[in-house]
Amino acid sequence: MFQKIGLSVVLFFTLSIVLFFLVIKVIDFNEYKPKIQKMIKEATGYELAIKGDITLSLTPVGVSILNVEVSNPSYQSDAPFAQLGSFDVAIEIAPLLRKEVKVKYIALEKLTLLIEKTQEGKFNFEIPTANISPEKKQNETNSTISKESNLPLVNVKKIRFEDANIRYIDNEAKRQFTLNDIDLSINDINYDALKHRIQGLSFKAESTIAQAKYDKYTVKDIAMNFDMKESIATIESLKYTLFDTPIQGSGKIDLSGKSPQISIKSKITDLKLSELSKEIFGEPFLEGMANGDLKLSFFLGDMLTVKNTLGGFVQLFGEGVNVKGYDVDKILSTFDANQNSAKETNFASLLSGSITSFKGGNSVLNQINTKFDIGYSEIKLSDVALSTSRNRLALNGALQIIEEKFLDVKVALVDTKGCSIFEQTIVGTFNKPALKLDEKSFNAITNVALSLLGKSKKVQNPPKTPEENCTPFYEGVVKHPVSH
Secondary structure (H helix, E strand, O other), X not given: OHHHHHHHHHHHHHHHHHHHHHHHHHOOHHHHHHHHHHHHHHHHOOEEEEOOOEEEXXXXXXXXXXXXEEEOOOOOOOOOOEEEEEEEEEEOOHHHHHOOOOEEEEEEEOOEEEEEEOOOOOEOOOOOOOOOOHHHHHHHHXXXXXXXXXXXXXXXXXXXXXXXXXXXXXXXXXEEEEEEEEEEEEEEEXXXXXXXXXXXXXXXXXXXXXXXXXXXXXXXXXXXXXXXXXXXXXXXXXXEXXXXXXXXXXXXXXXXXXXXXXXXXXXXXXXEHHHHHHHHHOOOOEEOEEEEEEEEEEEOOOHHHHHHHOEEEEEEEEEEEXXXXXXXXXXXHOOOOOOOHHHHHHHHHHHOOOOHHHEEOOEEEEEEEEEEEEEOOEEEEEEEEEEOOOXXXXXXXXXXXXXXXXXXXXXXXXXXXXXXXXXXXXXXXXXXXXXXXXXXHHHHHHHHHHHHOOOOOOOOOOOOOOOOOOOOOOOOOOOOXXXX
């Protein structure tokens, strides 16, 4: 008898589940599109357009929504700020019998996110709140507080993003940043409701990004694994390709503040200087390798936020670097105080990267070092120098990265003691560098003017003789060439 009762119960539940799915299967969920879109508009202010079908799947049990677009009606644009190829949710069957909903996975494919900042500083996703009544604002605030205090445990096992793309356009700063082909898998998701907001969320994740590009600078093949706990995502294994060179490191994403703070550190080995010179100067005139380290941190936001909060250092050192198409010693002789002082004006064009006028010949750099310390919106030239078979050149000063200008950057030829033989100060912006007009520069301009007038008179500056007990201009790691 008990066997018959047990069998009857099993058959009852089996038939109930079959009938449930048969009923659901014949329902056309597409009829509910207008209602869903209206609910989203009333709840968020965004316009949701479901252009594809809403379908039910039985293996696994779940719902799939195709071709979704989200736009901001208060922002005029030719394209929505978010597009989604498909949105899939799969749930577990057994918990449904206990009136529990447990999500097996959520999958989002072909997400395209376009974030745009106008010249007035507004974002394309911002919804105006000026027309919302104080009563409604208060009700929404109370509702939010209530929901946060009673936030249930998260019952999602896995979230996947596949083939996502993010593009950020800053029309105010005239800059662009893109992330292409993002795959992200989030697993082992848990939430402790007793902790405050995001501090209670923990998970493990894996992510790959085919390319990250900021203006002309590109980082490729980014891969990372990280653990999220106590509002901090710790990245133990970070891999990426910079200047066609594979680099490994570690990092951290701190979500405890108002804006996410990203920190990375890497050991750089065998960096390809040909790719570096090609990307920065547009010409692969350097040939060789460099090694070094980088440690950077910044708060995620618009370009101004990133520049204002950027801190850390970058250091690279190379030996035996070939310079194709340029005779460095010939270029440096232009800055010798014993030469025609009118040639000093070439300093500005050299620093700005306009080096085409110096083409001709080849040379080898015995050593080259770049050590930049970054903080408080400035890049300090802490140890920047190079040496050839005959000369040693050094730079000091700082670069202001918000206004993109030189802060009294000095370039000098130095002797064996590191004392300045000849130096010049560069001011102005990165795009339009200029010489600081001291007496020496004034004499150089005078020489040019007199030469154009056909005058033989020339104003000469006597060569600077290094003092026996001078204050060294440079005391870094680049050694002075050995005399032969």
